[in-house]
Amino acid sequence: MTRKPPIIHNLPYTSIGNLFKGRDDILKKLKDQLDDNKPTTITKTQIIQGLGGIGKTRLAVEFAWQALNEKKYRVVFFVNSASTESLHVSLASFAAKDMLNLTEQEGSQQNAEIAVLQWLMTNKSWLMIIDGVDTNEAVELVEDLLPNLTSGHVIITSRYRQWSAIALQRSLGFLETKEAKQFLLERTAEKRIETQSDEEAAEKLAKELGYLPLALEQAAAYIVNNKCSLAEYIEEWENERQKVLKWYDKRQMQYDVSVEATWQRTFEQLKPSARTLLRLAAFLAPEMIPAAMFREGIEIANKAVELQCKEMKVKKAGFELKEALSELAAYSMITRQQEGFTVHRIVQEVIRSRIPEADRQSWLEIALKIVNNFAPSGSDDVRTWPVWDVLRPHAELIARTADLAKITEPTARLMSVLGSYLQYKGLYDKAEPLTRRALEIFEDSLGRDHPKVATQLNNLAQLFGATNRLDKAEPLIRRALKIFEDSLGRDHPNVATQLNNLAQLFQDTNRLDKAEPLMRRALKIDEASFGPDHPEVAIRLNNLAQLLQDTNRLEQAEPLMIRALKIDEASFGPDHPKVAIRLNNLAGLFDATNRLDKAEPLMIRALKIDEASLGPYHTNVARDLNNLAALFVDTNRLDKAEPLMRRALKIDEDSLGPDHPNVAIRLNNLAQLLKATNRLEQAEPLMRRALKIDEASFGPDHPDVAIDLNNLAQLLEATNRLDKAEPLMRRALKIFEDSLGPDHPSTQTVRNNLKYLK
Numbered sequence: 107m108t109r110k111p112p113i114i115h116n117l118p119y120t121s122i123g124n125l126f127k128g129r130d131d132i133l134k135k136l137k138d139q140l141d142d143n144k145p146t147t148i149t150k151t152q153i154i155q156g157l158g159g160i161g162k163t164r165l166a167v168e169f170a171w172q173a174l175n176e177k178k179y180r181v182v183f184f185v186n187s188a189s190t191e192s193l194h195v196s197l198a199s200f201a202a203k204d205m206l207n208l209t210e211q212e213g214s215q216q217n218a219e220i221a222v223l224q225w226l227m228t229n230k231s232w233l234m235i236i237d238g239v240d241t242n243e244a245v246e247l248v249e250d251l252l253p254n255l256t257s258g259h260v261i262i263t264s265r266y267r268q269w270s271a272i273a274l275q276r277s278l279g280f281l282e283t284k285e286a287k288q289f290l291l292e293r294t295a296e297k298r299i300e301t302q303s304d305e306e307a308a309e310k311l312a313k314e315l316g317y318l319p320l321a322l323e324q325a326a327a328y329i330v331n332n333k334c335s336l337a338e339y340i341e342e343w344e345n346e347r348q349k350v351l352k353w354y355d356k357r358q359m360q361y362d363v364s365v366e367a368t369w370q371r372t373f374e375q376l377k378p379s380a381r382t383l384l385r386l387a388a389f390l391a392p393e394m395i396p397a398a399m400f401r402e403g404i405e406i407a408n409k410a411v412e413l414q415c416k417e418m419k420v421k422k423a424g425f426e427l428k429e430a431l432s433e434l435a436a437y438s439m440i441t442r443q444q445e446g447f448t449v450h451r452i453v454q455e456v457i458r459s460r461i462p463e464a465d466r467q468s469w470l471e472i473a474l475k476i477v478n479n480f481a482p483s484g485s486d487d488v489r490t491w492p493v494w495d496v497l498r499p500h501a502e503l504i505a506r507t508a509d510l511a512k513i514t515e516p517t518a519r520l521m522s523v524l525g526s527y528l529q530y531k532g533l534y535d536k537a538e539p540l541t542r543r544a545l546e547i548f549e550d551s552l553g554r555d556h557p558k559v560a561t562q563l564n565n566l567a568q569l570f571g572a573t574n575r576l577d578k579a580e581p582l583i584r585r586a587l588k589i590f591e592d593s594l595g596r597d598h599p600n601v602a603t604q605l606n607n608l609a610q611l612f613q614d615t616n617r618l619d620k621a622e623p624l625m626r627r628a629l630k631i632d633e634a635s636f637g638p639d640h641p642e643v644a645i646r647l648n649n650l651a652q653l654l655q656d657t658n659r660l661e662q663a664e665p666l667m668i669r670a671l672k673i674d675e676a677s678f679g680p681d682h683p684k685v686a687i688r689l690n691n692l693a694g695l696f697d698a699t700n701r702l703d704k705a706e707p708l709m710i711r712a713l714k715i716d717e718a719s720l721g722p723y724h725t726n727v728a729r730d731l732n733n734l735a736a737l738f739v740d741t742n743r744l745d746k747a748e749p750l751m752r753r754a755l756k757i758d759e760d761s762l763g764p765d766h767p768n769v770a771i772r773l774n775n776l777a778q779l780l781k782a783t784n785r786l787e788q789a790e791p792l793m794r795r796a797l798k799i800d801e802a803s804f805g806p807d808h809p810d811v812a813i814d815l816n817n818l819a820q821l822l823e824a825t826n827r828l829d830k831a832e833p834l835m836r837r838a839l840k841i842f843e844d845s846l847g848p849d850h851p852s853t854q855t856v857r858n859n860l861k862y863l864k
Contacts, residue, residue, distance in 0.1 A: 154263045389473040526541075686712040735750035
């Protein structure tokens with residue numbers, strides 16, 4: 107009876123069996139590709155590529171154990187390629203008695219290596235795992251070696267991406283939420299303190315660790331070692347992150363290094379620009395980081411390169427963004443995207459923790475300046491929103507971090523513009539703490555009577571106004587006005603802005619007699635400061651015209667609107683978005699005076715301007731569509747109005763999110779059209795959704811909520827549900843009486859509706 111030759115291997119780890127999660131698909135591909143009996147075989151060499159700690163080595167080892175159990179290979183070689191020297195040593199060691207038992211091993215290391223290579227070329231049924239080919243030198247050596255390894259199969263694990271076409275590369279990604287969660291639960295089963303909230307805690311912990319296998323294993327080993335609960339580990343992670351990252355026990359973990367140490371070797375190979383970019387990115391959020399931010403902040407980044415070169419004790423160099431991105435991507439330290447890159451959250455934690463303590467504040471300040479430099483002012487201009495949409499998570503994180511580090515500037519400025527952006531997006535609950543904190547910083551650092559304090563008072567007042575806290579807004583506007591008058595003089599343009607804001611608050615609270623003189627004074631200041639044909643003057647003219655229109659002095663309002671339109675056409679050209687605003691306002695006045703034939707071409711022109719300059723999916727386009735649709739309703743062209751309303755609704759939902767107040771306006775308008783066309787069952791859910799949005803955005807006592815309540819009540823009345831309609835109307839009436847006064851037109855309208863309901 108012939109005995110089968112024994113299975114030989116030097117695998118460094120045993121199989122973890124069912125704990126090996128989330129790699130079934132790539133395991134199947136490896137088995138299909140590394141099967142000489144299948145026609146699907148593409149290449150005998152496979153490269154598993156990805157970030158350090160992603161599980162490349164574990165995947166290769168698990169594949170090897172499964173293949174050994176299936177008797178696919180007689181010999182499995184595990185080669186350590188931490189350096190070119192260790193790779194040569196590993197190859198030579200296979201000549202030893204416990205591996206191939208080659209007689210040539212008694213000679214030099216070179217002779218042993220030659221004998222092993224000869225054996226590999228003349229034998230089959232073997233697998234070689236070349237692990238950790240992470241340097242350019244190691245890649246070149248392995249690529250030179252591969253032509254001698256065609257008789258068997260080779261799996262290479264590497265963080266390095268820039269391989270030739272000599273082998274098939276497979277990128278290994280992070281675990282899915284379900285798989286990461288199950289790993290944590292099963293790995294610590296019966297070895298942790300179990301609680302009823304373990305499922306939720308495991309999911310939260312998996313997310314905190316970015317679904318990185320090494321971080322998950324280290325966390326699980328720590329929990330087992332300390333016999334703690336998942337929740338207790340999360341608490342330690344949040345409070346003592348650096349300590350947890352450094353913890354390592356090889357007996358508990360089947361990994362060679364801790365999370366904290368796993369990327370250090372790669373980091374030490376990087377050039378100054380790549381190290382600099384990675385360190386600065388470590389202070390940002392684990393979201394897509396726009397490359398343009400570093401491109402525009404190149405001079406600021408140069409300061410960081412100086413710090414890095416000094417630490418490395420090398421000659422001072424400039425910041426090279428393109429080269430840094432390429433180098434970091436080559437070593438899998440970042441993931442490139444079309445407009446930027448991402449860095450894994452655990453990589454960020456480790457990189458931050460490795461910055462020398464004496465330099466950490468300096469690095470934070472530089473990262474803060476780069477973000478602040480990229481953060482646009484004028485958050486009310488929706489054309490800045492594409493930048494803000496990407497920048498927001500980074501600005502939020504670094505502003506919070508810098509504030510904790512007691513860095514006042516440009517922290518306060520960044521908080522201020524970020525708060526304004528969030529306010530214009532309708533995210534008032536997120537905008538308010540930033541706006542308040544920016545005000546506190548400015549007051550503490552500059553004094554209570556500084557013009558920057560006045561600007562921030564105004565921002566907070568605008569937020570209070572948007573959320574119907576007008577009683578809180580008014581003293582802030584008055585205080586800002588006084589600061590500007592005292593510091594800049596009574597005739598400064600900043601004073602005009604505050605006069606205008608106070609006037610608009612008076613208008614909102616039905617104190618029109620107080621509003622008008624302020625608007626006229628603001629107009630006079632700007633005309634004297636800028637001349638009669640300045641865009642700021644156009645803004646004042648427009649606001650005064652709106653007030654005159656609201657007080658039924660349409661013949662006085664019209665020439666002001668026409669003048670404002672001419673100023674902006676002359677200043678910006680006939681096709682500018684600001685011109686579109688003036689066209690819309692003038693069209694609204696024509697509509698109010700029943701000159702619909704004059705209003706329509708202005709609305710159509712405004713729509714064309716905004717579509718051409720801002721694109722077809724812009725929120726200004728949604729506004730134009732809404733206005734034109736309303737005119738179509740007024741002229742009984744409902745079939746033309748409805749598609750415009752639906753398009754406007756979709757634009758605002760996509761641009762602003764489904765819960766923005768502008769979306770509520772679009773829902774209400776569409777619901778009114780559906781009601782007018784006797785589709786009441788379709789109208790009602792839209793009205794209820796609009797009401798829910800406005801209550802969440804503004805609180806239960808805002809005039810916009812009253813409008814929603816009145817509209818819904820009228821629909822309920824139309825469907826003979828008077829008992830449900832009446833309390834809504836009464837609530838709407840009380841809101842209007844409290845916020846606008848008993849004689850406001852809106853109050854009178856709801857009072858009449860309630861009277862006829864009875």
